[in-house]
Amino acid sequence: MKKTILTTWLFLFAVLLFAQTTDYAPSPKNLAAREWFTDAKFGLFIHWGPFSIPGEGEWVMNNRNITVKNYTRLEKFFNPIDFDAQKWVGLAKSAGMKYITLITRHHDGFSMWDTKYSDFNIMHTPYRRDIVRQMADECHKQGVKLFLYYSLLDWRRDDYSYWTGRTGKGTGRTVHGRWEDYIQFMKNQLTELLTNYGPIGGIWFDGYWDQMEEESKNRKENDTRVDWHIAELYALIHQLQPQCLIGNNHHMTPLPGEDFQMFEQDVPGENTGGLSFQKISTLPLETCATINNSWGFNLTDTSYKTPAQMVALLVKSAGNSGNLLLNIGPMPNGEIQPEFVSNLHWMGQWLHTYGESIYNSRGGYIRPQKWGCLTTKKGKIFVHILQPNAGAIRLEQFPDKKITRAYLLKTGAPVEVSLTDGIATIPAQSPTAEDPDVVVVLEVM
Numbered sequence: 001m002k003k004t005i006l007t008t009w010l011f012l013f014a015v016l017l018f019a020q021t022t023d024y025a026p027s028p029k030n031l032a033a034r035e036w037f038t039d040a041k042f043g044l045f046i047h048w049g050p051f052s053i054p055g056e057g058e059w060v061m062n063n064r065n066i067t068v069k070n071y072t073r074l075e076k077f078f079n080p081i082d083f084d085a086q087k088w089v090g091l092a093k094s095a096g097m098k099y100i101t102l103i104t105r106h107h108d109g110f111s112m113w114d115t116k117y118s119d120f121n122i123m124h125t126p127y128r129r130d131i132v133r134q135m136a137d138e139c140h141k142q143g144v145k146l147f148l149y150y151s152l153l154d155w156r157r158d159d160y161s162y163w164t165g166r167t168g169k170g171t172g173r174t175v176h177g178r179w180e181d182y183i184q185f186m187k188n189q190l191t192e193l194l195t196n197y198g199p200i201g202g203i204w205f206d207g208y209w210d211q212m213e214e215e216s217k218n219r220k221e222n223d224t225r226v227d228w229h230i231a232e233l234y235a236l237i238h239q240l241q242p243q244c245l246i247g248n249n250h251h252m253t254p255l256p257g258e259d260f261q262m263f264e265q266d267v268p269g270e271n272t273g274g275l276s277f278q279k280i281s282t283l284p285l286e287t288c289a290t291i292n293n294s295w296g297f298n299l300t301d302t303s304y305k306t307p308a309q310m311v312a313l314l315v316k317s318a319g320n321s322g323n324l325l326l327n328i329g330p331m332p333n334g335e336i337q338p339e340f341v342s343n344l345h346w347m348g349q350w351l352h353t354y355g356e357s358i359y360n361s362r363g364g365y366i367r368p369q370k371w372g373c374l375t376t377k378k379g380k381i382f383v384h385i386l387q388p389n390a391g392a393i394r395l396e397q398f399p400d401k402k403i404t405r406a407y408l409l410k411t412g413a414p415v416e417v418s419l420t421d422g423i424a425t426i427p428a429q430s431p432t433a434e435d436p437d438v439v440v441v442l443e444v445m
Helices: 002-019 028-040 068-076 085-094 131-142 179-195 230-240 307-319 338-357
Strands: 042-046 099-105 145-151 202-206 245-248 261-264 285-290 323-328 372-377 380-385 393-395 403-408 418-420 423-426 438-444
Touching (some): 028 245, 028 323, 042 085, 085 099, 085 131, 085 338, 179 202, 285 307, 307 323, 338 380
Parallel strands (some): 042 323, 099 145, 145 202, 285 323
Antiparallel strands (some): 393 423
16 A cells, blocks of 8 residues: 555656656657657548447537437447447558557547446447547557547536637536646546556647637737646656657647657648648658548538549658648448548559558658659659659758669659759659559668
């Protein structure tokens, strides 16, 4: 008993110490996990829960101003009898993905595991089986790392500071609970997730932005309406599992204690969707993107990305030394719709041919360009030509003195590349809809 009390006090002291400093020194295990993450390059994002039932995406509770009382009724309809963790993880592997980021609790407050700290969870549905348990066991079995998405925002709880938040105004809450109780609730749930489900690759936070001013390029960094106790949350995670990486989808410069930086619906350095105006940091990077235009299951969204669009996201992410986290929104019954399956199979076949230029690579000496980008490994530069009719590619200020060999990655056919006055010139190539990335390999010294 005395040993347990001493351990508890030491842990609390460590948390308080972390909270009082702005410096974060990642452990050797954490640094090794960052290296693995940067090598992995490709992951599967899964948005799924009771919000899938209406078929209008994961924001349906907010968008339709569904009250807590009425939304709770979805719990009785969520019975995913066709969910098969083995098939889901196997699909990710066949697509060439190295990790899975699973929704454990979204903004609607529903927990996908057997939690002691909320009655609104999977064990109170007709299904009555722990989804996180099944996915964790299968990921460990098949050698795929499991990351856990966890919402900081909650449209359901009274102790969440909804009166200062930007969303969830129409859910019928009138009681202003204690914010400190909400923070403790999150600590309790995170402790469950990081104690009962084996090694976890990372925690993917979302919802921080709910307590910030409307997102814009002129927004002040770290300007929040509440104290998120972020340092305490991060210290808890790193204490429980030092290798566990932390990312936070706040669209800002990374905060102390974070281990990777994500960009939503855009590769780092681009902002076509208006959500990724943050500067690129020195942390490992990740692009999260949807296959259609929805994160959660949407009956009417048939705007599926083409193979060329998916490849461009993956390749340009890798050209920034980053990853692509590609999302699916399974149907309420647990089945993954065939359009997602076929797209993931296509990506797996593409990586079977071109994976050498993606996995374990780093970005080139220049950032991704309109025509494409570079990825590199020791002694090799992979030139990814994505733009049809781009003409000859000129790589100015070429970093190596000699190109010993140049060839197409797909066929091995030689390519006539010149290197003159520090400019490498690659003759025009012809990417197509069926083969959207012509990869020219330059062996250098």
